Amino acid sequence: MKPRMLTPARFARALAAYGTLAAAVVLLAPLFGAEPLSFRAILDAVLGRGGSVDAEIFLLQRLPRVFLAFLVGGSLAVSGAALQVVLKNSLAEPFILGIAGGGAVGAVTAISVPALMISIGPFTSVHLFTLAGCLACMAAIYRLASGDYGVSMNTILLAGVTFNVLCGAMIMLLRYLVSPHLLVAMDRWMMGGLDVVGYRELAGLLPFALPGLFLLFRHSGALNQLAFGEELAAGHGVDVAVVHKQVFLGTGLATAAAVTMAGPIGFVGLVVPHAVRRISGQDQRLVLPASFLLGGGFLTLCDLCARTVVAPTEMPVGIITAMIGGPVFLRILFKSRN
Amino acid sequence: MFLAISLVAALAVVVHFANGQGGREGDGKPGVSAVPCRIITMAPSITEIAFALGQEHRVVAVSDFCHFPPEAERFPRVGGFVNPNLERITALSPDLVILQGVAEKAARFCKSRGIPVLFVDMDSIPSIFAGIRSMGDRLDCRERAEELIRGIRADLDDVRESISGKRRRKVFICIGREPGGVASLYTTGKNSFVSQLVEAAGGDNIFSDVLIPYPEASKESLLRRAPEVILEIRLGRVLDEDERARLTGEWQVLHGIPAVDNGDVHVLSEDFLLIPGPRVGQATRRFAEVLHGQGGAP
Amino acid sequence: MNAANASPVLFQVRDVDFAYPRALFRLAGASFSLYAGQVLGVIGPNGSGKSTLLKIAAGLVPPGSGSVTALGRDIFAMPRRERARILGYLPQQAGVHLDFLAREAVAMGRYPHTRGAGFLGAKDLEVVERSMEATDCLNLADRLFSSLSGGERQRVLLASVLAQEPRVLLLDEPTSAMDIHQQVRFFRLVRKLCTQGLAAAVVTHDLNLASRFSDRLLLMKDGRVMEDGPPESLITESILASAYGSGIRVLDGPDGRGPLVIPDPGPGEGEGA
Numbered sequence: 001m002k003p004r005m006l007t008p009a010r011f012a013r014a015l016a017a018y019g020t021l022a023a024a025v026v027l028l029a030p031l032f033g034a035e036p037l038s039f040r041a042i043l044d045a046v047l048g049r050g051g052s053v054d055a056e057i058f059l060l061q062r063l064p065r066v067f068l069a070f071l072v073g074g075s076l077a078v079s080g081a082a083l084q085v086v087l088k089n090s091l092a093e094p095f096i097l098g099i100a101g102g103g104a105v106g107a108v109t110a111i112s113v114p115a116l117m118i119s120i121g122p123f124t125s126v127h128l129f130t131l132a133g134c135l136a137c138m139a140a141i142y143r144l145a146s147g148d149y150g151v152s153m154n155t156i157l158l159a160g161v162t163f164n165v166l167c168g169a170m171i172m173l174l175r176y177l178v179s180p181h182l183l184v185a186m187d188r189w190m191m192g193g194l195d196v197v198g199y200r201e202l203a204g205l206l207p208f209a210l211p212g213l214f215l216l217f218r219h220s221g222a223l224n225q226l227a228f229g230e231e232l233a234a235g236h237g238v239d240v241a242v243v244h245k246q247v248f249l250g251t252g253l254a255t256a257a258a259v260t261m262a263g264p265i266g267f268v269g270l271v272v273p274h275a276v277r278r279i280s281g282q283d284q285r286l287v288l289p290a291s292f293l294l295g296g297g298f299l300t301l302c303d304l305c306a307r308t309v310v311a312p313t314e315m316p317v318g319i320i321t322a323m324i325g326g327p328v329f330l331r332i333l334f335k336s337r338n
Numbered sequence: 339m340f341l342a343i344s345l346v347a348a349l350a351v352v353v354h355f356a357n358g359q360g361g362r363e364g365d366g367k368p369g370v371s372a373v374p375c376r377i378i379t380m381a382p383s384i385t386e387i388a389f390a391l392g393q394e395h396r397v398v399a400v401s402d403f404c405h406f407p408p409e410a411e412r413f414p415r416v417g418g419f420v421n422p423n424l425e426r427i428t429a430l431s432p433d434l435v436i437l438q439g440v441a442e443k444a445a446r447f448c449k450s451r452g453i454p455v456l457f458v459d460m461d462s463i464p465s466i467f468a469g470i471r472s473m474g475d476r477l478d479c480r481e482r483a484e485e486l487i488r489g490i491r492a493d494l495d496d497v498r499e500s501i502s503g504k505r506r507r508k509v510f511i512c513i514g515r516e517p518g519g520v521a522s523l524y525t526t527g528k529n530s531f532v533s534q535l536v537e538a539a540g541g542d543n544i545f546s547d548v549l550i551p552y553p554e555a556s557k558e559s560l561l562r563r564a565p566e567v568i569l570e571i572r573l574g575r576v577l578d579e580d581e582r583a584r585l586t587g588e589w590q591v592l593h594g595i596p597a598v599d600n601g602d603v604h605v606l607s608e609d610f611l612l613i614p615g616p617r618v619g620q621a622t623r624r625f626a627e628v629l630h631g632q633g634g635a636p
Numbered sequence: 637m638n639a640a641n642a643s644p645v646l647f648q649v650r651d652v653d654f655a656y657p658r659a660l661f662r663l664a665g666a667s668f669s670l671y672a673g674q675v676l677g678v679i680g681p682n683g684s685g686k687s688t689l690l691k692i693a694a695g696l697v698p699p700g701s702g703s704v705t706a707l708g709r710d711i712f713a714m715p716r717r718e719r720a721r722i723l724g725y726l727p728q729q730a731g732v733h734l735d736f737l738a739r740e741a742v743a744m745g746r747y748p749h750t751r752g753a754g755f756l757g758a759k760d761l762e763v764v765e766r767s768m769e770a771t772d773c774l775n776l777a778d779r780l781f782s783s784l785s786g787g788e789r790q791r792v793l794l795a796s797v798l799a800q801e802p803r804v805l806l807l808d809e810p811t812s813a814m815d816i817h818q819q820v821r822f823f824r825l826v827r828k829l830c831t832q833g834l835a836a837a838v839v840t841h842d843l844n845l846a847s848r849f850s851d852r853l854l855l856m857k858d859g860r861v862m863e864d865g866p867p868e869s870l871i872t873e874s875i876l877a878s879a880y881g882s883g884i885r886v887l888d889g890p891d892g893r894g895p896l897v898i899p900d901p902g903p904g905e906g907e908g909a
Contacts, residue, residue: 005740008755034556056594057558088733111517114575117584124518179574180403180418184514188522188554195521195557197591221754225744227734231727232793234696236800237720237748282734285753312559313548 006283014280015289022293026070029304030062034311064199069303069317070296071202072194072258073268075209077295079251079258080269081276081287082216085223086247087157093270094255097156097248098141098163099134103259104190105167105174106133111185112178122200126189127260131208134256137163142248150241151248191316192265194303205257212253215246216288223247223284267321268295271329278332298325373478374434374454378416378427381438383460383615385410387470388436390486390616393477398430406610406617422447436473460614461551462531463538466490470616486616493619494538497626501540504630509541510565510597513552513612520592525555531614532571539625541567561595567629568597570605577607604628643671646835647723647804649693652702663688663859666702670804670835675826677850677867678839681880684856686839687728687808693837694725694806706804720748724802728809728839730793732781738792739777742768745799767798770825786813794822798829805829805836811845823849843897847871848889855879871895 004010037054045055079094087096094100106129110116117125141163145155175183196202222243225233230240258265272295276287302320309315378399379385385404388397399414414430417423422444427435428451435448436456448455456476458469467487474483511532514524526533527548536543544563545555568589577585586603589595597603608624610617647670655662663685670676678686692699695711704711706722714722724745732741745767746760756764768774773791776784781792790810797805805826811819823845826836837854840846846853847867855863855870857879863870876884876897887896 005737005743006755008753011753011755034558035562051594053561053564053594057561061558061561085734088731090733114517114581117518119518124516126516126518180420181514181572181574184524185516185522188514188524189516193522195516195523197520197557221747221750224736225747227736228732228741228744228793229727229730231691231696231725232730232744232796234716235694235720235723235725235727235797236744237717239716277734282736283740307556307558310553312545312556312563313550313553314556315554 004281006281006286011286014286015293018290018293022070022297025297025300026066029066029069029300030058032304032308033057033062034307034314060198061196064196064202065194065303065307066300067199068196068202068261069194069300071205071209072262072265073272073299073302074292074296075213075254075258076265076269076299077272077276077291078213078216078288079254080295081273081284081291082219082223082247083251083269084273085226085284086153086244088153089157090274091270092157093266094251094258095164095264095266095269096160097251097255098137098160098167099252099255100259100264101164101167102133102135102137103130103256104133104264105170106130106136107189107263108171108174108186109133111182111189112174122204127201127204131256131260134252134259137167138249138252138256142252145248151244153244156248188316189263192263192318192321193314193316194262194299194306195314196261201261205261208253208260209257212250212255212257213292215250216254219243219247219250220284220288223288224282227282227284263318265299265318265321267318267325268299271325272298275329275332372433374432374476376430376432377434377436377477378430378432379404379436380416380422380441380444381419381436382406382609382613383466383469384436384438384458384473386613386615386617387473387486388477391470391474391477391479391482393479396477398432399426406613427453434476436476460531462529462614463494463534463618466531466614466618469614490616490619494622497539497619497622500623501626501630504540506540506542507567507629508544508563508565509536509629510544510555510560510563510568511536512555512568512570515570518588520557520589523555523557523560524552527551527553531618532612535618535622536569536625536629539622539629541569541625541629557592561592564595565597566600566602568595568603569625569628570603571611572605572607573609573612575607577605643673645669646672646707647693647837648703648705649689650703650705652689652692652699652704654688654692654697654699661685661688661859663692663699666856666859666861668837668854668861668864670837671851672833672835673830674835674851675823675830675849676835676837677846677853678837678856679841679843679846679853680856680862684879685859686856688859689856690725690806690808690837690839691727694723695719696725717748720800720802722803724797724800724805726793726797726805726807726810728812730789736781737777738773738779738781738784738788739764739768741781741792742773742777742795742799745796748800763801764795764799767795768792770798770829771795772821787811787815787818790814791818791822794825803834805834805838807836807838809839809841811840811842819845843871843876843884847894847897867894871897 035057037058041052041054042058045051076094083092084090107126110125110129120128141156141159144159145151175186222238225236225238234240273287273291276290276294280286280290302324303317305320306315306317375396376398377396379388379397380401382404385400386406389407397413399416400410402415402418404410416426419441424447432453434454434456437444439459445455458472460466460469470483470486474480511526512523513526516522525545527550528546529549530551533543533546544565582605585605589598589603592598611621650667652666653664666689680686691697693704698712711719742764743756746756768777771791771794773795776788776792790813794810811822814822827849830836850867852865853867853870854861862879863875871886873886883900885898885900889896
């Protein structure tokens with residue numbers, strides 16, 4: 001497809017298209033699940049005419065899960081899109097920052113030491129330790145990368161990769177030390193999942209995800225400028241140091257929120273932004289919101305598969321994202337080559 | 339000292355290589371003349387069977403996870419399923435290694451050293467009996483093996499009798515979940531021995547239609563299938579009352595399930611519940627106690 | 637050409653000191669002024685501090701001491717966008733790793749003039765077209781920036797700087813990848829822009845271009861300003877030799893418009909014959 005300049009009309013048209021797609025997925029996804037539901041019973045419950053298992057399943061299992069999938073998928077995709085620009089690396093994805101590594105160490109620690117079992121508000125100890133791990137890693141990388149001229153994106157990349165390796169070693173050490181009965185829970189966490197009951201976790205996570213996403217969307221125009229290098233962007237009036245800092249914080253918060261709720265779900269953050277760029281061009285003002293909508297829709301769809309295909313059992317959603325996302329991505333690549 | 343050990347080990351390897359070339363015992367096929375007298379039992383279930391058959395004098399080492407019977411604690415340890423200690427296995431110069439399931443690393447190693455291997459795959463009541471028989475054959479104690487099987491059968495019949503006339507109860511068996519919440523619920527399908535023991539104890543596993551032995555359950559289906567009892571089996575350590583209360587409390591978010599609403603969530607931590615060995619009768623009795631309210635946890 | 641004092645000062649760098657952390661190089665007491673209607677050529681050997689000086693002038697890096705003022709105001713106290721509406725800075729290197737069109741690249745220059753989502757209005761688009769026309773790259777508009785040659789990229793990026801509608805141009809080796817025709821076109825364009833009231837500082841390694849197109853030259857060496865004056869007084873064999881070392885010869889231009897610099901092959905086959 002021949003790229004064109006982004007005009008308000010084209011921006012609105014494209015977002016409307018992505019938005020329609022996302023809305024369709026979000027509206028349709030709750031209609032399917034492991035168990036067939038009576039929608040009359042759900043309606044009765046909503047109208048206060050007596051509860052039922054159907055309503056329980058629909059309102060407290062399916063709906064929050066669909067919302068969570070959408071938020072997690074969207075956050076990962078937007079973070080990936082922004083990182084690919086600031087790190088000038090088309091293979092960048094949210095987990096390159098080492099943030100997920102810190103989260104994994106947190107989760108594995110919480111799983112290994114049952115004495116650490118605490119819960120604050122809607123969060124279990126696994127959530128709390130994952131979040132703490134993510135934020136600690138983020139703070140450490142940020143400190144390492146802060147220099148005389150703001151944060152160095154190169155250092156962030158290197159520190160992130162190093163942190164991932166370090167965290168991997170710590171996880172292996174913990175795995176080696178713990179009782180083998182706990183390994184299943186650890187492995188399961190690593191595969192990612194969107195298993196929730198009710199809305200409390202979702203609500204508890206919004207204070208992290210929303211500011212993160214806000215920071216990223218706010219700088220989408222500046223990200224376009226950064227594509228031509230920091231110096232030209234600075235010459236055009238972009239405060240490069242501030243943008244780098246806030247984009248790092250934004251991706252960090254959004255990724256931490258996603259990892260805390262759903263574990264390290266791969267592929268969404270890498271593939272979705274590329275798909276959006278192939279379809280809609282390079283302008284990040286469109287790429288970021290479109291990635292949010294497409295990423296949210298994609299993960300919701302993958303989770304729909306995860307919870308229905310092998311019903312009454314479930315599959316880890318990370319397997320599905322890779323199995324659906326891989327071939328789709330290859331197809332996009334090949335189509336645009338020809 | 340070290341030199342001596344390595345020398346002995348090296349010699350042992352050479353000797354076994356020489357022997358191993360002819361015999362095809364590495365594939366677990368019977369038909370070897372001598373009864374092995376230096377065996378390594380690589381899983382708790384195997385160790386328990388070897389002891390129950392009265393063959394502990396032939397055992398030279400056990401896996402890291404074998405803690406029963408108490409005498410087993412005295413034996414040298416040679417690692418586990420994932421990380422067998424290959425050097426120590428070599429040094430002990432076993433003439434038979436008994437493995438459970440697909441213990442690929444140990445199996446490949448034994449094959450390359452010509453150490454005879456016996457595979458047993460015990461994950462159902464019939465396969466436990468088959469495992470006991472094949473160990474009885476190999477260790478030349480067929481009579482004791484049949485006796486052991488008769489004993490287990492009698493245990494199971496006892497339990498069946500004790501619950502006869504009692505209403506069968508719908509059970510959700512949880513063998514693992516994400517700590518602190520009710521996410522990633524692992525259960526047992528109909529092909530797992532745990533499910534079979536619960537069925538024998540007068541429970542109907544609500545996921546008995548699933549063929550995968552240890553699947554992850556859909557919570558929607560869990561709600562829909564409305565179990566009357568939730569059995570959470572959580573191994574690794576003894577739980578105190580507070581922890582037990584906390585663990586059962588974590589299920590409260592799934593209100594609407596009869597088991598949760600009626601306080602019929604039970605957390606069990608006895609290790610024999612998940613060992614497919616001679617104590618399955620005991621495990622079944624424990625399940626029956628919990629399901630039918632004889633001394634089970636509240 | 638020597639009306640320096642008559643034209644208004646648009647831009648001033650005064651006594652700028654600067655040192656990179658953990659590096660030997662330092663800039664010491666560098667000053668220069670840009671006058672409306674004039675081109676300043678910045679020359680000097682590699683590592684003499686030309687690019688660093690320009691970066692400080694453009695506000696990318698704050699100096700250790702000294703001041704930079706544009707239209708009489710401290711550029712470091714100005715909001716970035718406002719600064720970018722006065723100063724147009726073209727860096728030495730500008731890669732791209734996203735597939736933007738050349739026209740989109742030029743449109744990036746409108747950033748300081750937009751708010752919010754940054755969509756371009758009719759006036760902005762007109763400025764973009766005009767800037768491309770000025771740098772002779774309208775024919776490249778619908779090509780991918782990444783597919784352009786080095787010289788083409790430089791023209792497109794200059795257009796993006798012009799789209800800022802700046803009063804002062806700070807250009808760091810803008811013609812290093814151009815053929816001689818394009819170089820001449822480029823410098824003529826800069827001169828023309830200056831006659832419309834702009835001021836420009838152009839870093840270049842090409843002493844002839846500097847000599848023939850600049851009103852004044854700034855010669856730098858070892859982080860200091862060595863000379864500041866009109867080309868004819870500065871382009872001499874002795875001054876150049878003390879700045880660059882030997883091997884440079886200077887001839888009088890045949891057309892009387894500045895001296896010519898040619899390389900000296902040194903004593904060898906050619907010399908005696």
